[in-house]
Amino acid sequence: MPIDAAIIKILKKIVGPKHVHDSWHQRAAYAYDASNRDFTPDAVVFPATTAHVAEIINLANLNNFYVIPRGAGTGMTGGSLAVEGGVVMPLTRMDQVLGVDPANLTADVEPGVVTGDFQKLVEAQGLFYPPDPSSSAYCTMGGNVAECAGGPKAVKYGVTRDYVLGLEAVTGAGEVVATGVRTAKGVVGYDLTRLITGSEGTLAVITRITVRLLPLPESVRTITAVYDKIDDAAKTVAAVFSAGIICRSIEYLDQAAIGCAESHLEIGLPTDAEAILLLEVDGDPQQAERAAERVAKVCRDQNARTVSGVDDAEAAANLWKARKGLSPALFKYGPHKINEDIVVPRTKIPDVVRRINELRAKTGLTMVSFGHAGDGNIHFNIMLDKEDPVALEKAESAVVELFDYVLKLGGTISGEHGVGISKAPYFDMEIPPAQMEIMRQIKDVFDPNHILNPGKMFPPET
Amino acid sequence: MPIDAAIIKILKKIVGPKHVHDSWHQRAAYAYDASNRDFTPDAVVFPATTAHVAEIINLANLNNFYVIPRGAGTGMTGGSLAVEGGVVMPLTRMDQVLGVDPANLTADVEPGVVTGDFQKLVEAQGLFYPPDPSSSAYCTMGGNVAECAGGPKAVKYGVTRDYVLGLEAVTGAGEVVATGVRTAKGVVGYDLTRLITGSEGTLAVITRITVRLLPLPESVRTITAVYDKIDDAAKTVAAVFSAGIICRSIEYLDQAAIGCAESHLEIGLPTDAEAILLLEVDGDPQQAERAAERVAKVCRDQNARTVSGVDDAEAAANLWKARKGLSPALFKYGPHKINEDIVVPRTKIPDVVRRINELRAKTGLTMVSFGHAGDGNIHFNIMLDKEDPVALEKAESAVVELFDYVLKLGGTISGEHGVGISKAPYFDMEIPPAQMEIMRQIKDVFDPNHILNPGKMFPPET
Incomplete structure (x- = not known):
């Protein structure tokens, strides 16, 4: 063609x-x-x-x-x-915020609006758009909806899917459709809004998005906990939930990630620690204060070496900068990166951490993991030189082993990055034939000639 | 057949x-x-x-x-x-709770589990399942998922859709499919979970449900505000949101509903008032207390005649009993009921209230409205004798007028009841031909011989 x-x-x-x-x-x-x-x-x-x-x-x-x-x-x-x-x-020319409605807590945007710009715009009006991918300074609302982007605040606030009320989109057949509602509730007809959300541009092109907003929390508190043993960090995550505390974020960095962030930013991170947790609570000031104290206690109970409340907004911003800058910074470990965003039930994080350690020992490859521990969503990276066929083969078989283990634990092979081409070969590890056939037929409904975004999601035909 | x-x-x-x-x-x-x-x-x-x-x-x-x-x-x-x-x-024989996982905040249930029983079961473990239709003492989890049931707590906590992580279902073609995940995040493949949720039993029969749970809020406070003017009650709803307070429920009763509830329960409701608002906040005790005070102030600022905090759990339970018992109690006004659950953007509630008053004056019919004001979700009831053809015709044309107005305001004709047969004739007022054709084709994918739940949702063929 x-x-x-x-x-x-x-x-x-x-x-x-x-x-x-x-x-x-x-x-x-x-x-x-x-x-x-x-x-x-x-x-x-x-x-x-x-x-x-x-x-x-x-x-x-x-x-x-x-x-x-x-x-x-x-x-x-x-x-x-x-x-x-x-x-x-x-879709970058279609970059207008078409309206923000503070009283009804909704906004309409074109797909090319940069997510971070939109967040700032609504925050200036006392409003809050929680989905917050690490690339928020560059990525667009349309891309976020197409991939169902997540980010650190999903623990409390959910992912992009939870904020999309309605869409305008052009299907692969060229039909302009308006899906969903502009209201808090709506159940008329099949849920085309959430069917298009996360469909990775394979069903329709999103041309307008109606999102819901929240009032901006008055106060945010960040707690940092440093661990000698990564297992204790992993156990802390489950313990925080068991204590009935809903953090808005629980992020973690393993030792390799700490080292990488420190060499990148030089902000005095403890490079000898096996893990750092970054926990965030929000609400009214008293509530955030009380939650922060309870979180700190849980961290100490789980053997954190040090626990510090970050009262200084600049220090908190620095930590988040370290966390958000990790993905590009990783290239110091190798020219190529295999980057997976597996998810397991939160209590299974220690099991995954152990398995990653075993894989690291077995392959001798540099593996870095960090991510949204509060969701059980681990960004697992293998750094290597793809020109080295032995390393590449080892890395690819490590990925398959990990995916297999994650699925056995009741997890999923992607929490927020989507399938695209990277995970298409593994799609059928998670999606059995009957579901895949339904998905293929849904693709045919929206895009009968298969002109939209070929080669994505579905496994390559053999 | x-x-x-x-x-x-x-x-x-x-x-x-x-x-x-x-x-x-x-x-x-x-x-x-x-x-x-x-x-x-x-x-x-x-x-x-x-x-x-x-x-x-x-x-x-x-x-x-x-x-x-x-x-x-x-x-x-x-x-x-x-x-x-x-x-x-x-599906009532399939009524087992298959597991509750407090650490991962998930549960697995069969479709025949009664929603209220499930709520109590998880509450005993300090957990919370927020979807709460008025029929919770009888209705089932499977029915709730099929209709995407809502209920009063949706203002803060969302609807059934927001708690379904994954499903097992048998399609109309007889295929057993397992959709979704058991984890906080998951974006692998098209979102069949939410496509089946709210599809009203027309695509698949739900045989197992994985839901997410929350920690049970420590404290709940209920505030009652009585209004001489229903317009002031309507304005209060928007004012509460503008103040940045997220109530978990904001319910309202109009004068006819108050009279009906009072004659049913005799709990001393002010039958001369044009409206009562029932507002609920939750959180830790201090947070709930503070939010309750702020809500009360907003109500007074919007000319509430009386505002009372309901500290007595029994009194609060009585009020909720009145609210939840309204739908069956309405039959005192007439042997038949036309019952619609329209939704408008919250700020448009005063407009809808005015239009209902006009329709009442124009038709001379008994109209009762109450519902989830916090979502803009109004249960609008016309009581009549369907054997009276003049009354029936007037009622039906009032419904069409109201639907038309609601859609013009950016609303939807159903917030939680679904389309079924009652709204099927009006389905195409909200869903344009291109979307309906996509929905028909999705029906064909799941249920090629159209053996599942015929005559529902789609408008009757003419």
Whole structure:
């Protein structure tokens, strides 16, 4: 399905000549994402309206070329890559906040709005949009909905799915649909909103999002706990929940992650510790204070070496900067990274930590883990040189072993990164044939000619 | 598609002879639900296992008869009625709580577990399952998931959808599928869990549910505010949110509802007041106390005649009994009830209240409204004698007028009752043709022979 000059001409007519990029260097700029893979698209086209999106998709259906929707390209699993060629379609020109309604706690945004910008905008009005992926300074609301992004605050506040009330989207068949509601409740018809949310751009292109908001918590307290034994850190997570405390975040860094963050930021992290937990509580000031004290006690009871309340906003910001900067900083350990975001029931975290230690010993590879311990959502990274075939093979078999173990523990192979191309080969480890067949048929309903985002999610046909 | 003796014989072989009811009086007991309509099924069959459900559905596909899944028959929109004949299949024998995991805050239940029993069971362990339909003493978890039930605590805690992590279900094609996860996060594949949730038994029969739980709030405070003007009550709802307070419930009763509750329970409600608000806050004791004081101040600022904190647990329980008993008590106003559960953005509640007053004046019919004001979810009831054709026509055109107005305000025609048969004729007022066509095709994917729950949700073919 090549994009020829005639199609480029029509695309230019639809969105304007300067909004179609077809030179080699322009296309190369949209060949990659945070999955560290590389596929140069045949063209890059930037729609400004829902009508543009529909026209481009209709053209694709008529002329049999692929359309790959894209936000800011911060995805971890290759969801925005043109793996089989075609037109990459960044939604970045559609970047308007269409309205914020403080009294009804809702907002309407275009897909290209940067998540961090939106968070700041609503916070200035005393409102709160909790989904908070690490890439929030760059990533877009549309990409977040397409991947059902999570982030550290999911422990208390849930993930993107829990904040999407309604969508406007253009299906792979070129139909503009408006799903869901603008209200707190709504049960009319099948839940197309949540079906499109997390569908990784394979069913429809999101062109407008109605989200719900919360009042901004008055007070946030961060507690840091340092552990000699990572097992004690893991047990702390379950103990905090058993004590009936709902932290908004419980993040952890293992020793390799601590070392990496420290060499990156030089903020005096204890590099000899096996783990650090970063726990956050919020609410009104008295409530946050009381919860922080209770959390600190639980940490001490679970043998934390030191427990400190971070009253200093700057110090807290530094810690979060360390945590959020970890993913890119990891490359100091190797030119390539295999990055998985497994989830297990919280009480199983110690088991996973033990298994990762065994895999590290067995393979001799550098493995770094950190992440959203409060959700049981562990970002497990293997750093290596992919040009080394022995290391690559060892790493890949370690991943399969870990996935298998995670599924046995009642977990899932992805908590927030999605499947994309990175996990497509493992999709059927989690999804049995009957469910996969239903998903394939749902794909056919929305995108009968399979022009949207090919090669993603479903395992490669053999 | 008649059920003949041969099929009855096979059904008896599948579930055991005493678990197939085919006499007239046995069938009549499963002819109705809370929608006050009546359709006698050809037989009633009670499966005890997922395998039974699959066998019954396979038999239906082979022999071309309808299967209508049923919980406790408390639905308001006829979702469990055999409107086109067939076999009604109550899931009431599958009533086991399969496990509660306090450390991971999850539980597994069979669909026939009574919601109120489950709530009490987890509360005894310091845990909390917030979805709380008024029929909680009778209704079942499976029915709640099928309808995406709501209830008063949705303001803070969301609806059933927000607590379903994963499902086991048998599709209309007879496939047993396990959807979703047992963990806090999970984004692998399309969201079949939420697609089945709220699908009103038209896609699959739910045979097992994994729910998430919360720690039980330590303290709950109820505030009652009495208003001379219903408009002031309506404005209070928006003012509470604008003050940044998240109540867990904000319920309201209009004057007719107050009178009805009082005559039913005789607890000294002010029958001259135009409205009562019932507001609930929770959290740790200090937090709940502080929030209750702030809520009371907002009520006074919005001209409440009296505002009282209900410290007495018995008094609070009485008020909730009044609120929860309203729906059946309404029949004192007329032998029949048209009962709608519209939702509007919270700030539009005064507009809806005004429109209801206009409709009452215009039609001369008894109209009672109450409900979940905090969600903008209003239970709007018209009491009448359906044998009176003039009253019936007036009532039906008032409903259409109100639906039309609600949709113009950015609302939805159902917040928690579902579409069923009651709202099927109005479904296309809210759902445009492109979305409806997608929904029809999704129905075809799950239930290709359309044997599951016919005549529901989609508008009657003309």
